[in-house]
Amino acid sequence: MLPATPSLGIADSLLVSAGRMLGLPEDLVEILRHPKRELTVSIPVKMDSGTYRVFTGYRVHHNIARGPAKGGLRFHPQVTPEEIRELAALMTWKCAVVNIPYGGAKGGVVCDPSVMSKGEIERLTRRFVSELSIILGPDRDIPAPDVNTSEQVMAWILDTYSMTVGHSMLGVVTGKPIAVGGSLGRREATSRGVFSALHEAMAEVFPGKPAGEIRVAIQGFGNVGSNLARILHEEGFRLIALSDVHGGIRSDSGIDVPAALDYSASGGSIAGMPGCEEIDNQQLLAGPCDILVPAALGGQITERNARHVQAKLVVEAANAPITVEADEILRSRGVVVIPDILANAGGVVVSYFEWVQGLASYFWTEQMVNSRLEEIMRGAYCSVRNIADTQRCDLRTAAYLLAVGRVAEATRVRGIFP
Ligand code: GLU
Numbered sequence: 001m002l003p004a005t006p007s008l009g010i011a012d013s014l015l016v017s018a019g020r021m022l023g024l025p026e027d028l029v030e031i032l033r034h035p036k037r038e039l040t041v042s043i044p045v046k047m048d049s050g051t052y053r054v055f056t057g058y059r060v061h062h063n064i065a066r067g068p069a070k071g072g073l074r075f076h077p078q079v080t081p082e083e084i085r086e087l088a089a090l091m092t093w094k095c096a097v098v099n100i101p102y103g104g105a106k107g108g109v110v111c112d113p114s115v116m117s118k119g120e121i122e123r124l125t126r127r128f129v130s131e132l133s134i135i136l137g138p139d140r141d142i143p144a145p146d147v148n149t150s151e152q153v154m155a156w157i158l159d160t161y162s163m164t165v166g167h168s169m170l171g172v173v174t175g176k177p178i179a180v181g182g183s184l185g186r187r188e189a190t191s192r193g194v195f196s197a198l199h200e201a202m203a204e205v206f207p208g209k210p211a212g213e214i215r216v217a218i219q220g221f222g223n224v225g226s227n228l229a230r231i232l233h234e235e236g237f238r239l240i241a242l243s244d245v246h247g248g249i250r251s252d253s254g255i256d257v258p259a260a261l262d263y264s265a266s267g268g269s270i271a272g273m274p275g276c277e278e279i280d281n282q283q284l285l286a287g288p289c290d291i292l293v294p295a296a297l298g299g300q301i302t303e304r305n306a307r308h309v310q311a312k313l314v315v316e317a318a319n320a321p322i323t324v325e326a327d328e329i330l331r332s333r334g335v336v337v338i339p340d341i342l343a344n345a346g347g348v349v350v351s352y353f354e355w356v357q358g359l360a361s362y363f364w365t366e367q368m369v370n371s372r373l374e375e376i377m378r379g380a381y382c383s384v385r386n387i388a389d390t391q392r393c394d395l396r397t398a399a400y401l402l403a404v405g406r407v408a409e410a411t412r413v414r415g416i417f418p
Pocket of ligand 1: 070071072073094142143144145146147174319344345347348349351
């Protein structure tokens with residue numbers, strides 16, 4: 001069972017302060033703090049050895065006032081119920097910031113997919129979906145990729161759910177392969193959205209500075225980090241440090257990004273790439289750069305290392321990479337932070353496009369997907385920036401004011417049942 005108290009993470013404290021600034025009734029804020037429902041399941045899986053192992057999985061629906069619950073599923077040994085609850089709340093605020101008609105959800109299984117075979121991961125996924133099927137559905141809860149869950153995992157989710165209901169149901173999951181109703185542009189969507197937000201912030205943080213003089217460090221070389229490195233490289237930025245779970249590389253004159261993508265694709269890691277200095281993840285976060293992009297796991301910038309961050313702009317491509325204490329330190333040092341619920345919303349925006357396309361059985365061109373994504377990201381950045389200016393607050397507080405205001409209004413106008 002999950003503990004019955006609301007999360008005490010960054011999303012919770014920001015909700016409470018946004019509620020105060022918006023003048024919301026305290027009991028309404030109390031309602032918004034609590035997840036709507038949480039499901040914990042045991043997942044027995046036949047391992048390749050022939051014996052069964054039981055894994056634990058979670059799915060949390062934080063809020064569904066604005067639409068069906070939406071959010072990724074992660075497979076990671078450090079998944080905890082508290083973390084999933086926190087991430088579900090982030091999804092509520094993220095969908096509200098970019099004004100797409102969803103509530104927030106998140107799920108996870110405690111497992112280490114790096115030591116599991118493809119067959120074991122497939123059996124784990126299918127049994128997990130079967131256990132969750134009582135709360136899933138295209139108008140109830142729509143999972144998507146997250147840490148260590150690929151397009152292939154989404155295809156198994158689609159298939160398992162469809163087998164249960166007896167017909168193909170494209171709208172039950174997003175981030176699917178193109179062959180089974182995935183959207184063009186979904187794979188790069190989070191990185192494109194991160195780039196839009198970063199680009200909007202440039203004029204303010206680095207007025208008049210050309211891209212070629214801006215040094216960028218990215219922590220994480222998964223789907224988000226690697227696609228972002230490629231986009232920034234194509235746009236002429238100087239990538240000076242990259243890292244993944246095995247270690248990092250640094251080159252002050254600029255990393256050859258296409259070579260790094262090839263090196264990582266062939267050897268499974270960018271660590272040890274010839275011609276670059278070797279660094280670890282702490283050195284990446286604290287090293288000299290103008291823009292720092294944490295694109296890996298949560299809780300990376302803490303009160304221990306926040307004082308050492310040299311970047312002027314931090315863009316949260318990961319979910320919750322900065323702790324509450326570290327956020328305060330960065331703010332007091334004048335570092336501009338583009339918060340996760342705005343910066344990395346591109347993924348769920350194109351998930352929304354994918355869901356709409358699947359429900360309508362009418363598929364868009366990649367150009368349509370990308371231009372609509374950019375329009376939404378720019379509009380959201382602009383709305384958040386305007387709130388930050390009028391309220392004289394940082395971008396994270398402004399994003400929460402926008403998001404919490406929207407969810408509170410939906411809740412108020414619907415009324416509390418009965
Ligand atoms: N896992 C992604 C996120 O944290 C995408 C969620 C989705 O597309 O539903 O935003």
